[in-house]
Amino acid sequence: EAGVAQSPRYKIIEKRQSVAFWCNPISGHATLYWYQQILGQGPKLLIQFQNNGVVDDSQLPKDRFSAERLKGVDSTLKIQPAKLEDSAVYLCASSHSSRGGPKETQYFGPGTRLLVL
Amino acid sequence: AQSVAQPEDQVNVAEGNPLTVKCTYSVSGNPYLFWYVQYPNRGLQFLLKYITGDNLVKGSYGFEAEFNKSQTSFHLKKPSALVSDSALYFCAVSNDRGSTLGRLYFGRGTQLTVWP
Numbered sequence: 001e002a003g004v005a006q007s008p009r010y011k012i013i014e015k016r017q018s019v020a021f022w023c024n025p026i027s028g029h030a031t032l033y034w035y036q037q038i039l040g041q042g043p044k045l046l047i048q049f050q051n052n053g054v055v056d057d058s059q060l061p062k063d064r065f066s067a068e069r070l071k072g073v074d075s076t077l078k079i080q081p082a083k084l085e086d087s088a089v090y091l092c093a094s095s096h097s098s099r100g101g102p103k104e105t106q107y108f109g110p111g112t113r114l115l116v117l
Numbered sequence: 118a119q120s121v122a123q124p125e126d127q128v129n130v131a132e133g134n135p136l137t138v139k140c141t142y143s144v145s146g147n148p149y150l151f152w153y154v155q156y157p158n159r160g161l162q163f164l165l166k167y168i169t170g171d172n173l174v175k176g177s178y179g180f181e182a183e184f185n186k187s188q189t190s191f192h193l194k195k196p197s198a199l200v201s202d203s204a205l206y207f208c209a210v211s212n213d214r215g216s217t218l219g220r221l222y223f224g225r226g227t228q229l230t231v232w233p
Binding site for chain 2: 004006040041042043044045048056091093101102103105106107108109110111113
């Protein structure tokens with residue numbers, strides 16, 4: 001079965017510009033997650049969707065970050081305007097259960113490496 | 118607050134020797150523990166998880182981990198290391214209580230280097 005797909009793989013932008021990342025989860029997976037991984041740290045959850053609804057966005061900087069999953073399949077994460085501290089790898093993950101519970105295994109995509117200059 | 122500690126930034130072992138990558142955690146409620154591995158320029162790959170039952174969990178590529186409730190630890194082990202095991206390893210925990218139900222908390226990662 002195909003894994004989680006993400007694009008682009010790399011992006012370089014200047015501060016105050018906008019950028020968008022795309023994720024297509026594993027087929028049939030109801031729950032989708034976006035993580036931010038800053039160099040030298042573990043991934044940190046930004047937002048969790050179950051189907052097309054937001055379950056947890058408590059750690060999403062909503063003044064500049066937005067995400068959507070309109071049809072309950074693929075998802076887009078946007079940053080506008082970008083800051084230097086947004087330089088990180090953005091990982092998308094998915095899990096099978098529609099409940100997205102704590103026991104679920106999350107499967108990760110290859111990530112998008114963002115550099116903000 | 119939920120948290121994971123990986124006390125060693127780096128672990129170096131010789132090929133053929135046993136390896137251990139340490140992880141301790143702090144959660145409210147029941148812990149669910151995961152190990153992931155990350156190779157350069159790639160996403161995280163799932164290795165194994167502990168949900169309930171036997172404290173010794175076996176996973177992919179010959180890895181296993183032992184859950185110790187009294188020490189709140191979940192150390193990753195392999196009896197005989199391979200050079201190809203060299204990668205960044207992450208421990209993560211979720212729990213079944215509180216407002217952050219289901220969220221995965223990751224440690225900072227441990228870089229494992231296996232030398233020939």
